Amino acid sequence: MPKTFVLAPDSFKESITAEQACQAMQRGIQKVFADAHFIQVPMADGGEGTVDALVSCLNGQMIDCEVTGPLTTQKVKTYFGLIEDGHTAVIEMAKANGIHLLEPSQRNPLLTTTFGTGEMIKAALDLGVSKIIMGLGGSITNDAGAGMAQALGTKFLDVAGEPIQVCGGHLDQIQTIDISGLDPCLKQVEIIIASDVNNPLTGINGASHVFAPQKGATAAMVQQLDQNLAHFAELVSKQLNIDVKDVAGAGAAGGLGFGLMVFAGASIRSGVELIIEQTQLAEKIAQADYVFTGEGKIDFQTKFGKTPFGVAQVAKRLNKPVIAFSGLVGDGIDELYDLGFSQIIGINPPNFNLQDAMQNAERHLQNAVVEVLSNFLEKDS
DSSP, rough: OOOOEEOOOEEEEETTTTTHHHHHHHHHHHOTTOEEEEEEEOOOSSEEETTHHHHTTTTTTTEEEEOOOOOTTEEEEEEEEEEETEEEEEETTTTHHHHGGGGGGGOTTOOOOOOOHHHHHHHHHHTOOOOEEEOOBOOOOSSSSHHHHHHHTTEOOTSSSSSSSTTTTTGHHHHEEEEETTGGGGGGHHHEEEEEOOSSSSSSSSSSHGGGGGGTTTTHHHHHHHHHHHHHHHHHIIIIOOOTTTTTTHHHHHHHHHHEEEEEEEOEEEHHHHHHHTTTTHHHHOEEEEEEEEEEEEEGGGGGGGHHHHHHHHHHHOOOOOOEEEEEOOOOOOGGGTTTTTHHHSSSSSTOOHHHHHHHHHHHHHHHHHHIIIIIIIIHH
């Protein structure tokens, strides 16, 4: 009886996409089980690959656009997805304002903006969508979504009543928030934030302290950014009567989670849970003999909403074995075996170097699949 495999990996960051990982897994399986059946479900958790995963799985389409990059002087050619017969847009903020769009020497969250993300939302609204799914991973911003709101018609004025071009370092100059010009289409659209981040906007666990150092911020800049976010949140509370700074996920993408809740009425959901629901992963796993998942790194943090953990939870409920493949297997994986994982496999050969691991991830993944099947699944059959 031919085996059925559900292949549901995330991308292996900066090396292969989730779709490429699926294909490498399939090639490996076919070397051992030539008659196997496959159900490919490229996954994501709200970060890199969310648009590609949903468009691929749901036969959607890509919409090209040009928007403002992380710096206001920069333009980037990018895209978002349309699914569900054009009724739902899928947008990754990183495709407009992501960290990968700036060289390390250019990265400064005092200067970056989410304006381009707002332009992508505007482009989707102009197509008449009724729902927008927003992926927030991979940002280089720390402006609480003020740039996004500005692109959608909000005005931010200084003490003299003059408009401010907002970025992370200018939030403290804002004295008045004018939402009278905010795009009215926002009221007709459901916006869902897909995020694997639960941080509040401000404080020691907030956007600036936790994430800004990864974006080029010095210790002094972190303090300034956090104070700016606090000032902005206080203005929002006083002038708009909205206080969501402590909601889990408000600090996602440098506070874009906060801005989307305030200016677009967005709600926040676990990214991987949302993708699991959209791709009908449970129904597909129910047909499987085995489930393969994976991503670039698996460690103790995997259980906090990462893709392999979400996949393993679904498989565990359905009593299906799950094998996870990873470029790097870190500390604290022992507890994952009690949470649904059957095996966790590092794909790289002994004594590998990082360049080889990144350039040859597909081949290493395929070989690891062959080895696991030869040593484990073949006996089980």
